[in-house]
Amino acid sequence: MIIVDAALRELEASGSPIRVGLVGAGFMAQGLANQIVNSVPGMRLVAVSGRRLERAADVVRYAGREPLAVDSAGALDAAIARGETAITTDALLLCRSSGVDVVVEATGAVEYATHVVLEAFVHGKDVVLMNAELDATIGPILQTRARDHGVIMSACDGDEPGVQLNLVRWVRGLGLIPRVVGNVKGLQDPYRNPTTQRGFAERWGQNPAMVTSFADGTKISCEQAIVANATGFKVLQRGMSRGREFRELPEKLPELYLPMLDEIRAQGGIIDYTVGTIGTKVYVLAEHADPKQRHYLELYKMGPGPLYAFWVPYHLVHFEVPNAIARVRLFRDPLAPPLGGPVVEVCAVAKRDLVRGETLDGYGQYMTYGEAVNTEEMRGERYVPEGLVEDCVLRRDIRRDEVIRYDDVELPAGRLADELRAEQYRYFAGAHQT
16 A cells, blocks of 8 residues: 555654564464564564464564563563563463554464454454454454444455455446456365375475365355455355366456356346466456446457456565554554455365264364355355364264255354354344354
């Protein structure tokens, strides 16, 4: 964002930087820490929490700072006041600290992150999510909690939902009407697992489960659910295009959707994805109601319409997350806030034949993958969200590629995220309870 860089330089000059507390110590958190410390004026990384203290220390050292371990609120605040970078295993300390302005949640865990985010709200902290799984599962109800506390919860610049919503805003600013908001994958195979993805993960220093969630379609389903909830756009079918390959240049994308344009218009717009589209990472297909402007668009080499393709060829994830932090803190401008209740959710689908009595593992593992589905179907069929499937115990056998329903499982006792999802259905339109 062009306006953000100048505002951050002013903060640097005034000696009043945005103080960031980072929850999570994985691959993306590591990159973000390095970016803030070494490339972003007007912003300071003041603390990192990790479930393993040594991993939080590695993240801070990767950024060229020496970590200081703390285990109390007083020790954390004192470390921040001295200009040190603190590490801790207690994420709630960051949420409670007067020395933290914005909490970045980057764990990818749903239940754990729920507690962190709510604690941040209670203590007046804005939250930037690098956690699409949480946002796709209970993002709408968390937004109501954020508003109740007068704070902001935002998606992040750089990751696909933020890049798509920035593009949607830009296209609307030109006077066009977005109809398709899309994401691009290089690979789609719902049966991938941490064993098949281990080599790739090790090559890049990533978590095999996270890499699996990219390959099996779960991550893109979560990302597109966030976009759907922020635009009101739905999916044409469960699973979106289910790995439809389109290995053409992005300017050819309108040809893919023209046969279904009337159906898309009837819904207002859709979210979708393709596999292999050349030269782009996200795209927006839009039309213009003014024939005079359509004449100009064709002159400007945008094609004859009625759909015009706009795209961004990259997403730089942690490089751009500081833009979201600054937008939230300085301009109160969140990325991808839901318009209201959920429009699209992510259901859990069996990755293999599952047996009664088995305890399900989490996303990016061996037993389930996630698919984007309209909330009406999700609610009516009582599908279990992929973000909440972990540790559920099966009450019956489930066939591969069968969607898992609440009647099929015994939920773990006492999970806050389950309570909030039930509240989400109650709060928005009196939906069925689970």
